[in-house]
Amino acid sequence: xxxxxxxxxxxxxxxxxxxxxxxxxxxxxxxxxxxxxxxxxxxxxxxxxxxxxxxxxxxxxxxxxxxxxxxxxxxxxxxxxxxxxxxxxxxxxxxxxxxxxxxxxxxxxxxxxxxxxxxxxxxxxxxxxxxxxxxxxxxxxxxxxxxxxxxxxxxxxxxxxxxxxxxxxxxxxxxxxxxxxxxxxxxxxxxxxxxxxxxxxxxxxxxxxxxxxxxxxxxxxxxxxxxxxxxxxxxxxxxxxxxxxxxxxxxxx
Ligand code: NAD
Numbered sequence: 001x002x003x004x005x006x007x008x009x010x011x012x013x014x015x016x017x018x019x020x021x022x023x024x025x026x027x028x029x030x031x032x033x034x035x036x037x038x039x040x041x042x043x044x045x046x047x048x049x050x051x052x053x054x055x056x057x058x059x060x061x062x063x064x065x066x067x068x069x070x071x072x073x074x075x076x077x078x079x080x081x082x083x084x085x086x087x088x089x090x091x092x093x094x095x096x097x098x099x100x101x102x103x104x105x106x107x108x109x110x111x112x113x114x115x116x117x118x119x120x121x122x123x124x125x126x127x128x129x130x131x132x133x134x135x136x137x138x139x140x141x142x143x144x145x146x147x148x149x150x151x152x153x154x155x156x157x158x159x160x161x162x163x164x165x166x167x168x169x170x171x172x173x174x175x176x177x178x179x180x181x182x183x184x185x186x187x188x189x190x191x192x193x194x195x196x197x198x199x200x201x202x203x204x205x206x207x208x209x210x211x212x213x214x215x216x217x218x219x220x221x222x223x224x225x226x227x228x229x230x231x232x233x234x235x236x237x238x239x240x241x242x243x244x245x246x247x248x249x250x251x252x253x
Contacts, residue, residue, distance in 0.1 A: 005233050007032030010081040012074070014064050014121060015091030017041040019200035020141065023221030024088055027229045029055045036077040038062050039091065056081070064091045064117030074124040083133060086232045087125040089118040089172075090141040094165045094202055107164040114168035115175070122179055126188060136188040138179060139231045141224070142243065144196045144251040146170035169194070173243050180241035189240040191231045195224045196247025214249025 011028045015021040016037030025035045025046065034056040037043040043059030050057035058080055062069040077084055093113045095106035118140050130136030145161040146169025172192060179190040197208040198219035210216045227246045230236060245251050 003031040005031050006086075006229070009033045009085040009232075010036070010077065010083050011086040011088065011232065012036045012038065012077050012084055012121075012125070013088045013090055014038045014117065016088075017043045017046045017059075019202060020195070020198060020221045020224050021088070021090040022046050023225040024090060024228045025050065025057070027222070027225035028086065028088075028232065029053070029057070031229055031233070033086070033232075034081050036060065036073075036081070038064070038073050040064070064089075064121060065112040067120055070117075070120040071124050074121065074129065078129050084125050084129050085133075085135065086137045086139065087121060087130075088139045088141070088228055088232075089121050091117055092141065092202070095162045096160055097162050097164075098160070099163045102163060106162070110162070110164035111168050111171075114165070115171045118172055118175060122175075122190075126179075126183055126186070130183075130188050131186050134187045136183075136186075137232045138176070138188065138190040139228050140172050140176050140190070140192045141228075142172040142176075142192045142194040143169040144194050144245060144247045146173055147194060147243070147245070147251055176243070177241045184240060189231075189237065191236075191240060192243040193224060193227045193231065194243050194245045194247065194251070195219055196245070196250040198224060210248075212250055213247070214252065217248065219246065219248060 011033045013021050013025045016025045017039035037059045040063050047057045047059035060073040062073050095110050145166045149166050176190050176192045227244050
């Protein structure tokens with residue numbers, strides 16, 4: 001079945017060169033969207049695989065922590081595709097260091113990439129573009145670490161994230177809610193997807209404890225992509241300020 005619910009929509013996915021971001025880009029394309037990928041890595045290979053399937057896709061190599069580069073990307077997407085309907089703030093880093101050993105550089109990198117990057121892209125996409133359109137969807141990728149304080153909060157060992165990561169991901173949830181309240185009257189929604197442990201290059205070689213999960217497997221990037229597409233789709237225009245956990249029941253409570 002060919003899905004078309006995002007036909008004519010322009011989506012920007014940060015951190016889209018690999019992992020969850022690439023799966024999100026593929027999923028949005030499979031529903032008819034045009035997609036722009038932004039990544040600090042060269043996004044060309046990812047963009048080419050989409051273009052080979054006849055999709056209108058483009059890539060920008062940029063650092064989400066840099067205000068000038070962020071503005072350049074967002075304006076570039078609008079210049080190329082004419083609009084920006086969906087922003088997915090997915091780029092992220094995770095310093096797996098506990099509080100005792102946390103250093104300033106790792107702390108600042110995770111906060112700047114995960115939280116400041118989300119702020120910069122959201123601001124640049126809404127003001128002026130989504131505001132002028134009178135519509136838009138912001139979907140931010142947090143983590144159950146931002147809710148539970150770490151993926152091993154079940155008490156099992158292994159699978160640690162880190163305090164900077166947890167703080168940045170919790171900050172994303174609060175930021176998302178703030179934005180939802182500020183832009184609701186502009187026709188824009190703002191929601192968060194909070195994944196549990198997902199098999200990607202970020203978690204490569206990690207031994208995740210699955211005992212605390214109801215569903216005893218690692219998540220797949222496609223599991224997260226489906227949730228993002230749901231929040232970007234036509235059925236969720238009345239959903240805003242929410243956090244959708246996609247974690248196999250790791251954070252049921
Ligand atoms: P990944 O490392 O495979 O992908 C992250 C992408 O972000 C990479 O392509 C990387 O180059 C890009 N990136 C990093 N810093 C950047 C920067 N400064 N500017 C632009 N791009 C940058 O990781 P992933 O597992 O696919 O993670 C994607 C998102 O999902 C992240 O926000 C991560 O925190 C979140 N998440 C992942 C898991 C998991 O278990 N994998 C769990 C919860 C949340």
